[in-house]
Amino acid sequence: MKLPLLAPPDASLLWLDAHRVVAGTHRRPLNGTPTEDQLAQALAALPPGPTRWVVEDLWTPSVLMRDLTELPRGAEAQEAFFKWRFTQALALETPHFVQALEVEPGAWLASGIREDLRESMLQLSLRLDRTVHTLTPRWLYLYNLLAPSLALPGMLLSLSPVESGRYAGTLVAWGRTLCLLRQWSEPLDAEGWMEERIAPSAAFLQRESRPPQQLFIWGAPAWPDSGLATKLMDDRLVFGESR
Incomplete structure (x- = not known):
């Protein structure tokens, strides 16, 4: 989707x-x-x-908001509401411009x-x-690029290299639609990501009856075995040219 x-x-x-x-x-x-x-x-x-x-x-933090069954009436009131929820959820101190999109009934993706x-x-x-x-x-952008081929539940890592072999970034997961989004500014190496971020997220999804079956990774040249079918995404996929 x-x-x-x-x-x-x-x-x-x-x-x-x-x-x-x-x-x-x-x-x-x-x-x-x-x-x-x-x-x-x-x-x-x-x-x-x-x-x-x-x-x-x-620079563009995102958050999934759930169980939003009633929203304020009017576009301006809704815009202010999502901006407030976004700021509270991420404990932000600086003003952010926020866009929100309903991904399934009661669940909204907000990015700022x-x-x-x-x-x-x-x-x-x-x-x-x-x-x-x-x-x-x-x-x-990467999720939307992959979306037409996402036949199985899975995860995407969007990584930012901070220093040699260490990454900050985003983990998203989907079943029928986007169901999990977590972001970390603190860098970890691949093994740390596996132990402290991927494994707990997979365990949560298992409890939610949405176990991931595939893992897509952007931003790392190699990745250790995760027990999932793993695909490393590179510049050729996004920019359409050889490195």
Whole structure:
């Protein structure tokens, strides 16, 4: 099941990881949030027209909200409600722009981005006449990319290399639809992810009668045996070119 609200339109792709920016053949290392000059150089490498921005998970936190059977009436009231729930759930101190999408009755996916970061990106795009169609978290872009082939319950790891062999990032899982989302800014090596994050998540899904049968991994060159059918995703899958 794709999540249509944030599905990518027909536009050029600007890819922002915490450690790199990719725009067509333009690839440059990053060390955290890009500067305006770095973004301008990347956008200049793309054809004229609209762009879709795929943004580092740690800059675009997400949360699944469950058992929301009654919502405030009116678009503005609902927007304020989801923003409040999102801020409370993640204990955020800085204001975030939040989008929410119902993934099944009573369950909503909310994704946000710091308001100042979003505003700087939009203002830059306006100055350069490069319309932004979407700002999508990396994990969600990858999930939507996989969605047509997700015949079995499974997991996706969207990883951000922090230092040699250690990763922060996102774990999502699905059965009939998205059912689990967890994010960690603290880096662990692959064995730590297996022991402290994947195994407990798989145990939870087992209790929920949604045991995962496959594991997709983005951001790591290799992965230890997890007991699941494992596929490493690489740049060729996303960018359509050889490394």
